[in-house]
Amino acid sequence: xxxxxxxxxxxxxxxxxxxxxxxxxxxxxxxxxxxxxxxxxxxxxxxxxxxxxxxxxxxxxxxxxxxxxxxxxxxxxxxxxxxxxxxxxxxxxxxxxxxxxxxxxxxxxxxxxxxxxxxxxxxxxxxxxxxxxxxxxxxxxxxxxxxxxxxxxxxxxxxxxxxxxxxxxxxxxxxxxxxxxxxxxxxxxxxxxxxxxxxxxxxxxxxxxxxxxxxxxxxxxxxxxxxxxxxxxxxxxxxxxxxxxxxxxxxxxxxxxxxxxxxxxxxxxxxxxxxxxxxxxxxxxxxxxxxxxxxxxxxxxxxxxxxxxxxxxxxxxxxxxxxxxxxxxxxxxxxxxxxxxx
Amino acid sequence: xxxxxxxxxxxxxxxxxxxxxxxxxxxxxxxxxxxxxxxxxxxxxxxxxxxxxxxxxxxxxxxxxxxxxxxxxxxxxxxxxxxxxxxxxxxxxxxxxxxxxxxxxxxxxxxxxxxxxxxxxxxxxxxxxxxxxxxxxxxxxxxxxxxxxxxxxxxxxxxxxxxxxxxxxxxxxxxxxxxxxxxxxxxxxxxxxxxxxxxxxxxxxxxxxxxxxxxxxxxxxxxxxxxxxxxxxxxxxxxxxxxxxxxxxxxxxxxxxxxxxxxxxxxxxxxxxxxxxxxxxxxxxxxxxxxxxxxxxxxxxxxxxxxxxxxxxxxxxxxxxxxxxxxxxxxxxxxxxxxxxxxxxxxxxxxxxxxxxxxxxxxxxxxxxxxxxxxxxxxxxxxxxxxxxxxxxxxxxxxxxxxxxxxxxxxxxxxxxxxxxxxxxxxxxxxxxxxxxxxxxxxxxxxxxxxxxxxxxxxxxxxxxxxxxxxxxxxxxxxxxxxxxxxxxxxxxxxxxxxxxxxxxxxxxxxxxxxxxx
Numbered sequence: 053x054x055x056x057x058x059x060x061x062x063x064x065x066x067x068x069x070x071x072x073x074x075x076x077x078x079x080x081x082x083x084x085x086x087x088x089x090x091x092x093x094x095x096x097x098x099x100x101x102x103x104x105x106x107x108x109x110x111x112x113x114x115x116x117x118x119x120x121x122x123x124x125x126x127x128x129x130x131x132x133x134x135x136x137x138x139x140x141x142x143x144x145x146x147x148x149x150x151x152x153x154x155x156x157x158x159x160x161x162x163x164x165x166x167x168x169x170x171x172x173x174x175x176x177x178x179x180x181x182x183x184x185x186x187x188x189x190x191x192x193x194x195x196x197x198x199x200x201x202x203x204x205x206x207x208x209x210x211x212x213x214x215x216x217x218x219x220x221x222x223x224x225x226x227x228x229x230x231x232x233x234x235x236x237x238x239x240x241x242x243x244x245x246x247x248x249x250x251x252x253x254x255x256x257x258x259x260x261x262x263x264x265x266x267x268x269x270x271x272x273x274x275x276x277x278x279x280x281x282x283x284x285x286x287x288x289x290x291x292x293x294x295x296x297x298x299x300x301x302x303x304x305x306x307x308x309x310x311x312x313x314x315x316x317x318x319x320x321x322x323x324x325x326x327x328x329x330x331x332x333x334x335x336x337x338x339x340x341x342x343x344x345x346x347x348x349x350x351x352x353x354x355x356x357x358x359x360x361x362x363x364x365x366x367x368x369x370x371x372x373x374x375x376x377x378x379x380x381x382x383x384x385x386x387x388x389x390x391x392x393x394x
Numbered sequence: 395x396x397x398x399x400x401x402x403x404x405x406x407x408x409x410x411x412x413x414x415x416x417x418x419x420x421x422x423x424x425x426x427x428x429x430x431x432x433x434x435x436x437x438x439x440x441x442x443x444x445x446x447x448x449x450x451x452x453x454x455x456x457x458x459x460x461x462x463x464x465x466x467x468x469x470x471x472x473x474x475x476x477x478x479x480x481x482x483x484x485x486x487x488x489x490x491x492x493x494x495x496x497x498x499x500x501x502x503x504x505x506x507x508x509x510x511x512x513x514x515x516x517x518x519x520x521x522x523x524x525x526x527x528x529x530x531x532x533x534x535x536x537x538x539x540x541x542x543x544x545x546x547x548x549x550x551x552x553x554x555x556x557x558x559x560x561x562x563x564x565x566x567x568x569x570x571x572x573x574x575x576x577x578x579x580x581x582x583x584x585x586x587x588x589x590x591x592x593x594x595x596x597x598x599x600x601x602x603x604x605x606x607x608x609x610x611x612x613x614x615x616x617x618x619x620x621x622x623x624x625x626x627x628x629x630x631x632x633x634x635x636x637x638x639x640x641x642x643x644x645x646x647x648x649x650x651x652x653x654x655x656x657x658x659x660x661x662x663x664x665x666x667x668x669x670x671x672x673x674x675x676x677x678x679x680x681x682x683x684x685x686x687x688x689x690x691x692x693x694x695x696x697x698x699x700x701x702x703x704x705x706x707x708x709x710x711x712x713x714x715x716x717x718x719x720x721x722x723x724x725x726x727x728x729x730x731x732x733x734x735x736x737x738x739x740x741x742x743x744x745x746x747x748x749x750x751x752x753x754x755x756x757x758x759x760x761x762x763x764x765x766x767x768x769x770x771x772x773x774x775x776x777x778x779x780x781x782x783x784x785x786x787x788x789x790x791x792x793x794x795x796x797x798x799x800x801x802x803x804x805x806x807x808x809x810x811x812x813x814x815x816x817x818x819x820x821x822x823x824x825x826x827x828x829x830x831x832x833x834x835x836x837x838x839x840x841x842x843x844x845x846x847x848x849x850x851x852x853x854x855x856x857x858x859x860x861x862x863x864x865x866x867x868x869x870x871x872x873x874x875x876x877x878x879x880x881x882x883x884x885x886x887x888x889x890x891x892x893x894x895x896x897x898x899x900x901x902x903x904x905x906x907x908x909x910x911x912x
């Protein structure tokens with residue numbers, strides 16, 4: 053009995069000594085640091101920092117400047133896409149065709165307000181309200197978009213802020229604004245519906261069932277109606293018709309939440325104008341000939357019809373449901389980008 | 395011994411603690427920079443880090459990347475979701491942490507086969523396209539690009555940021571990534587080690603000092619002495635072989651009493667050797683020397699104190715017959731030395747003195763002497779010394795039978811002169827005859843040279859008063875010697891026998907003196 057116990061004691065002593073030695077040795081060397089990542093935030097951070105957005109804007113500005121100088125759209129796709137690319141290309145063509153009589157639209161890139169989405173998904177869209185351009189026209193509202201992670205941000209479109217338009221309050225770029233779905237509930241109408249209704253209002257004017265849902269008078273609508281009236285007046289002189297349709301472009305709609313629970317909605321639309329004549333002829337204006345892609349030579353005379361398409365970018369403020377205020381149109385761009393005729 | 399051992403152990407421990415503490419802050423101090431690396435898995439050109447890896451240590455983190463054969467190496471930092479989104483389904487290697495202080499742990503993520511939208515199956519073994527190039531993406535907060543290698547320094551910000559390393563170009567090798575952080579290196583063991591060690595060392599030193607002192611302290615070797623103890627070193631020589639005799643107070647008292655008694659006896663029976671001796675010294679050594687018997691001394695004494703001398707009749711007798719013990723009784727015992735007698739000078743002296751009273755003066759002499767002695771005046775020892783010396787050849791040791799006079803030891807006698815006879819001792823010998831050191835010879839009896847001389851006679855009456863107890867001189871000598879030894883002075887080592895030439899210069903000289911005397 054005794055020997056056994058003694059052995060055990062010896063062993064226990066040995067183990068204890070080993071433990072102490074190990075502890076002492078490990079105590080001397082600090083432990084390996086272990087990564088302690090910050091907790092993943094419940095709300096995603098803004099997709100870009102202000103610096104990043106500025107950097108993107110500067111690059112966009114550089115591309116535009118280069119394109120403007122050469123009136124060449126060749127390099128534009130690197131930083132332009134969607135309506136912006138189409139419009140700018142058309143503008144270059146027009147400018148080239150007219151010898152500079154119709155200058156391109158100034159697009160300043162100095163930001164005044166940023167609406168940066170907070171999301172981890174793509175595509176990502178952010179809205180930039182720029183300073184007033186040098187020609188003292190109204191500030192532009194730029195839309196930057198990144199379709200995929202490996203794609204660059206591009207200038208997707210721009211719009212001129214309408215006279216008297218007031219931007220809704222939005223979250224600061226450091227916080228980020230939640231992107232909203234096209235069918236986002238909680239608004240007086242979903243973004244998709246708003247665009248569709250507005251198209252109807254443009255077409256039918258006050259006769260539209262939705263006219264009351266939009267603040268009036270709306271300078272853009274007034275401009276559209278005035279243009280339409282002018283063409284109709286021209287047509288009226290002879291025997292012909294002028295029709296114009298307005299339609300939202302699928303997939304060209306996105307919305308950001310505003311601070312008051314409403315939405316800032318940007319939508320692409322097209323305005324299709326068709327001028328048909330019978331028994332007379334139409335001289336194609338050089339601007340339209342320039343955007344026809346060669347289909348219409350400059351100075352051509354059309355016997356039947358002339359069709360041209362405007363690319364539109366319209367920005368809405370959609371108040372939250374129950375706010376009792378109408379949807380406001382904040383800004384819009386409207387430029388013909390194609391023409392055809394016979 | 396144990397104390398010293400403990401002190402040594404403590405000292406060693408303390409030094410070790412100090413050394414370890416210092417070493418922990420120097421040799422074993424961690425690097426100021428933590429650098430670890432990893433290589434992407436074969437076939438991948440992308441390396442990312444898991445969230446938090448960049449913040450493993452202090453800011454800023456430096457990311458170095460290199461890849462052989464890469465046309466371009468890109469290092470970029472972006473939000474984790476952005477990096478993940480950018481990498482997408484591509485194969486990549488994720489750095490997840492540290493496996494040790496110099497290498498990173500990695501997690502290889504194979505490419506996720508994505509079902510092609512158009513339904514065409516991906517071609518197996520198709521040459522992999524050059525690695526995707528993250529250069530210039532708007533997702534990156536910072537990025538660095540280089541040919542074959544790139545380096546980027548990132549100061550972590552709030553949020554989850556990760557790094558993306560990519561090598562691009564045809565045949566680009568998997569990038570090697572090295573992350574390095576500055577570190578705040580602490581030396582938690584330096585202060586405790588040095589302070590604790592210092593304390594241990596100090597304690598050890600104190601202990602050592604204490605034990606050293608104890609060992610070296612002279613007091614340490616002393617034995618507690620009962621009051622009144624007096625060591626006696628025998629004339630024989632080295633202190634250690636001569637037994638030390640210690641007298642208690644009582645013994646001393648008894649000795650004193652005995653001495654007193656002896657003195658009293660002496661009064662009646664004059665002749666105290668001591669006297670004689672002192673006397674002689676006081677006077678004229680030369681004179682004394684030769685004298686045979688007390689007469690000579692007497693003469694001297696006579697000069698001074700005729701009266702004193704006068705009374706002594708017996709003394710004269712004694713002188714006359716050297717062999718005869720002094721009338722003085724037992725004490726006197728002066729044995730005439732044959733040699734002594736012959737001394738011419740002595741006779742002369744005697745003649746001059748005319749009064750052979752040597753011992754005669756006894757009446758007052760011894761008594762006084764005794765009395766005096768005790769209190770002790772070691773008084774003029776010098777004189778006696780000489781006197782003694784002289785007589786060596788001859789007489790000496792009257793040794794008193796009284797027992798008190800202990801007997802001039804053969805050896806002691808000669809020496810006695812030079813040193814002061816301590817008062818106290820005088821009594822001592824008296825009391826314990828037995829105590830006398832071995833070397834001592836019984837009065838007169840033993841050593842030839844020492845034969846008690848008639849000295850007794852010369853016991854100059856006159857000096858009596860001042861004379862320290864002559865008798866005890868012998869013992870006194872030994873005692874003095876003992877004292878010297880006790881106090882660290884070189885002791886005189888009296889030759890075993892006065893004549894033995896063994897010893898010191900003194901001895902030699904003495905021997906010479908004797909010769910002369912003769």
